[in-house]
Amino acid sequence: MFGTELQLTLLLLIPGFGALVIAFVPSRKIHLLRGTSLFFTSLTFLYSLLFFTHFDPGAETMQFVQKVPWLNVGVLHIHYHVGMDGISLFLVILTTFLMPLTILASWGIEKKVRPYMFFMLLLEVGMIGVFVSLDLILFYIFWEITLIPMYFLIGVWGGKRRVYAAVKFFIYTMAGSLLMLAAILTLYFFNEAQNFDLVEITQRLSLNQIILPFPVELLLFLAFFLAFAVKVPIFPFHTWLPDAHVEAPTAASVILAGVMLKMGTYGLLRFCLPMFPSASAALAPAISLLAIVGIIYGALVALVQTDVKKLVAYSSVSHMGFVVLGIFAFNLQSIEGATFQMLSHGLSTGALFLLVGMLYDRRHTHLIQDFGGLAHVMPRLAAFFMFIMLSSIGLPGLNGFVGEFLILQGTFLEHAGRAAFAASGIVLSAIYMLWVYQRVFMGAVQNDQNRTLTDLNFRETVILVPIVLLVVWMGLHPSTFLRRMDTSVQKVVDRIEQVREPQIYRVEYRGH
């Protein structure tokens, strides 16, 4: 099994093994704990870069595939089946990239460091597992694995109302995913081949070897959609996000916003669209409406928040609204834009939460009115915050713009009205971000607690600099990412086109 070529399983094992090692490190030695977890997460990141270099953009099928029969209980055949393609490659690298930075950012955690690090590494295993697993049950297992550590991270190391927030987060996601489990099982019964292999099921569905009557397909789609809608979050299911973010410690917040929201949109792209195309096409208008409402609603509510973290949480509701809009516009530009926006949102919102966390470490408050005129006191933090803010409101030349532009442009090709409405989201995002920047950083320093704050130290700068470089790289040279997504996104688009007559503005991918 351990041939020369790259092992996805190894990518999962390194953090897992790290978690085990952490368990044996004596809890008194905090620095050793931090060191080992940093070591393992960085090792995973380096290893994931190998996948980036060895990735063949032209390949039609999944790459680095490993398939081993795992649970053969009577009639159930569950395989350990992992693989990667254009879409999941970058999400994995985003996860492995953010993890070391969040570990580095958790120097503020003093109590119970060992379980904290253990959960972080377990979380990483879960997240990578979600993005690489191609077997429905394996996906579901990893989906649940990510839930438990996040529950403890919020519940133990969180703020005042942490238990409420953790429980709300857990129940919201769990309720959604139970429906998904039911859908997986019903799908299993419709599938004579008696297995849960995603690739095979999609294959058989497209060749009509598995015949799903439309109402059944609709129900299955809704079940999957609900599980992912809670995670994304899409408009009506989003109320857990602000609470979870406000109460979560910095690192958990970064991971929650940076990666876990993408599990929802990734799920939509990997499971809902390919497996139930006609249902997705039928429900696309309704979902796009929800997305647009989410964009505008998220932005408007963010406008009036008094708590910075809640503001950033609502802003990610708005940004993820863009991603969903892109996915359900079903053409190459918009889906590639959506995938790209997932990456750029992960970076910019992750960085925003890191910065807010740094503010929290110094002032132990998130309320905007406690700050004011910090640019005098902390010029470097103000500069970084300005830069990340610009990337998040989509200033051209930075990463946010490329994603949003492609989404809106792709959606415009299909439905001009939708794109025009969603475009107002860009204005609103500028308004609330600039307003919060002005209230926190500009003006004179009134609160004298702010006068004695220290600027960014070396560790914090080391966290932020890679993100800034990556933001500029994604902004100026997005083709490194877009080129690798083309084939896999084109496959999803073709799958949808099978059930839908091609639109007037047929956006064809000229392979080169």
Place this chain on the structure above:
Amino acid sequence: MISATHYLTLAAILFAIGTVGVITRRNVITMFMCVELMLNAVNLTFITFSRFLDQIDGQIFVLFVMTVAAAEAAVGLALIVVLSRHTGTLDVDQANTMKW
């Protein structure tokens, strides 16, 4: 000419009386005796069926029922003794602390 129904009706009546006794009487010992009465009614049914179906198993079951009844009586009465010592009364309704 006596048929099985005679015996079964008698057993039913005895059983019913036993049940009424268990539910209405508040004295623990009386309740306990009524339980014994119900058991006895059941034995009667067993013997009737053993007799009319011509199978011996009925009687064996009665034996087992009796042993169980004996064991139950021993432990039951010990509990009653402990109960009365502990709560000072034999009234079942007083011992209602184990509730929501």
Place this chain on the structure above:
Amino acid sequence: MTLIVFYGLAATAVTAAILVVLMSRVVYSALALIVCFGATAGLFFQLGAQFIAAVQVIVYAGAIMVLFLFVIMLLDPASEVFLPSRLKRVPVFALACAVLFTLVLLEAADRWAAAQVFTDSIAGTERSSGPGGEIETLAHSLFRDYLLPFEVTSILILVAVLGAVVLTRQHHETE
């Protein structure tokens, strides 16, 4: 003739049972219970289960009721003054249930009879051959088919005895 004997025994059993329930003094209800057991033993005898009738008299009437009387004497419940209990509606419900119960059992007995499941009526004939035949078959099946339950019940008795001793003894220490 056997009919008369049956009705006699049945009447005594039922009245004894009613007395058990109605007597205010516990001792009298204990004695009524003994009478009831005796009547049922007679019925067993009539049904041809002589051994069971004997065991009934020995075990039930003899051992268990003696134990009851022993405990009654120990605790002297007569002096008990019962406070009005909060449960008012329970007796009415119980009576109604009892009546329903008997109706249902009767219905069941009729169905069994209608199904002619039974071989024949008692008609006073001795079924098996000579004295001891019935006990012989009983012994055979008890010690061959049901040996395991037999052993298990012996353990059960042992446990019961130990339980009773432990429960009451522990009490002594705390005295």
Place this chain on the structure above:
Amino acid sequence: MVLEHFWILILFPLVGAAMNGILGRRFPHPVIAWLSCSTVALSFLVALLSFYNFIRLPEDQRILTHHLFTWIQSGNFISEFSFLLDPLSMVMILVVTGVGFLIHIYSLGYMAGQSGYYRYFAYLNLFIFMMSVLVLADNYLLMFVGWEGVGLCSYLLIGYSFEKRTAGDAAKKAFILNRIGDVGFLIGVFLIFRTFESVQYLTVFQAVSEQFAVMGTEFGVLGAITLLLFIGATGKSAQIPLYVWLPDAMEGPTPVSALIHAATMVTAGVYMIARSAPLYSRAPETLFIIAVVGISTALLAALIATVQRDIKKVLAYSTISQLGYMFLAMGVGAFGAGVFHLLTHAFFKALLFLGSGSVIMALHHEQDLFKMGGLRKYLPVTFYTMWMGALAIAGVPLFSGFFSKDAILWKTFAAGNEALWLMGVVVAGLTAFYVSRLMFLTFHGGERSEKHHQGAPDPSPKEPSWSVTLPLIILAGFSLLAGYIGLPSYLGNNRLEEFLAPSFRFQFSGQAASAMEHAHLTEVILTLVTLAVAFLGFALAYHFYIKNPQVAERLANRFPWLYSLLRRKFFLDEIYDWLIVGPVQRISRTILWKGMDVHVIDGLVHGTASLMQAWSHRVKRIQSGYARLYATWILGGALLILFYYYWISP
């Protein structure tokens, strides 16, 4: 040789901005200043050299493109980082780098003692970089990068002294209003791609000239595209609906106002329309809208400018009004005249702003006109140079303003909309009035500045250093001479029009070459009419503010409501706040956040939870602790089962 690598002129300011931005804190002030000035000087030099070679090129080869790298490429959408140099962008880049260089020199003196010195010069360099990207871009998307980039730099520079709350607000307001315009622009770009499958200028203009050969197609796609792009232009170039940010942008340092809010950024909208002339010339409805919006903005701004007290606010409204003129020119299809006015306006408006900067500096940051006066003898150089600028803007013959403004008025009249011409003349009169009012109040009459009376250590305001006066003199020279490159037809050939011709070759020239083109006589008469009106304005201002100053007060009291209306800028800001900003905040706080999120959705969630609890309280009653009750329940259960078996199941 330099010509092939014209695009390096963009890199210099970027390098300067990066160096100053990141390492600036450690550099001493002179190093920062000279670093940034030298980078802009270099790019100006490269621009000049490439202009020198550019002219020597024959007419048809005056289009150079340089491809750097592919930016976004997804499906058949391609947008590259590639630059285009043609006459139009040549003119613009010369203005941007030229005026930019002068303003950098000016800033050396003006910003001498300020804190955060490196930040200022870093942002200024970044602005030059962004503006050059905007001007030299060869596709709409790259132009949009520059477009938002300059918006960002104006946000940074207006909010430069961010301790002042008003500066922060003004910066935010500027960026948001620009953003609103930019969304319109963006949707325009989407529509362009949807219709022409590409965003490159050349391919789009080629396609337009083939597909839409005939004039007067119904409003259709072209109309929508041009209108959307115009919305972007109104945001950036401060026209009617979205102009309210420019007067507040005066919070920024004066050189910034001169560079960004007078010479370069605000002209981006005009440049964009000139660049997409082929599209606009085929959308007559939009052109008419542009003309109307332009002239009404000009009129409105001129009116407000006549009563402003703050010297920079007067100049800000004058910029808006002059931009209105440029849009009027675009609206009547005279793209050349519009660009010509843009050119001359850049010079004399920058001059006026820088002059007012030196006045403010001399009076220790006093900006109220009515607290100035009699500075003639203290600031001679500023006095003379500002008068040159004032005469140019008023349209006095021999000065550049005269030629460019009259070219526009003549083209408007020639294009047959006499009403717009008339309004144009009125605006010319008003311009003359408020400019001369400004000059009289600052330089002539009695000295009214309190600082002067408080006996400050050095009471008499003195002329600032050479770095301030030198740019003034150079700009004065340009405002005098710039006019001669665009002589009206009856005086000589219009060299600027000829130079710009290749950029407008795709333009739909199907308009009937109006017979009036060569009616020199009427043109001269009309020019004389405008001159008369301008002189009237001049005389009125003289009468009001020099001869008998109290006349202005009496007039103001006689029409108090009119005066306050103008004084409070037609209450537009208040209307915007009351109509849009206030309700949005109230709605989103009460209805959306508290209402929807907290009550409805969370209400539902908590509702189900409390329902569960209520029911479990009821059900728990069964465990009552009474053994006999349990016996009864058991009996009841047994009965049910028996009942079921004997009566229901067969």
